[in-house]
Amino acid sequence: MQLEELYEMGLKFHGHKCPAMPLGIRAGLAAMKVLGVERAKDKELMVISETGKGHAAGCFLDGIMVATGCTYGKSNIVNGQLK
Numbered sequence: 137m138q139l140e141e142l143y144e145m146g147l148k149f150h151g152h153k154c155p156a157m158p159l160g161i162r163a164g165l166a167a168m169k170v171l172g173v174e175r176a177k178d179k180e181l182m183v184i185s186e187t188g189k190g191h192a193a194g195c196f197l198d199g200i201m202v203a204t205g206c207t208y209g210k211s212n213i214v215n216g217q218l219k
C-alpha cells in the first residue's frame with residue numbers, strides 16, 4: 137500500500153489532521169521494513185507500543201494501526217508506558 141493511500145486511510149480513521157498520526161504511519165512502516173514483514177491482514181503481527189495515553193500518543197497509535205494493520209479490535213496491539 138502506498139504512503140498516500142495509508143495517509144488517506146489514516147485521515148478517515150483518525151478523523152482530523154494532525155502531525156502525530158502521519159508520524160505513526162511512518163514509524164509503523166519503518167518498523168515493518170526493519171523487521172522484513174508486511175502489513176497484517178489478520179493477526180500475523182503484534183505491536184507493543186510504549187507511547188502512553190496522552191493526546192498525541194493516541195494520534196501516533198492510530199497511525200501505527202493504519203500502517204501495520206494491528207488494531208485494538210484484533211487484539212494485536214498493546215500500549216504501555218515506560219517507567
Ligand SMILES: [Zn+2]
Pocket residue numbers: 150152153154155156157195
Ligand atoms: Zn490527531
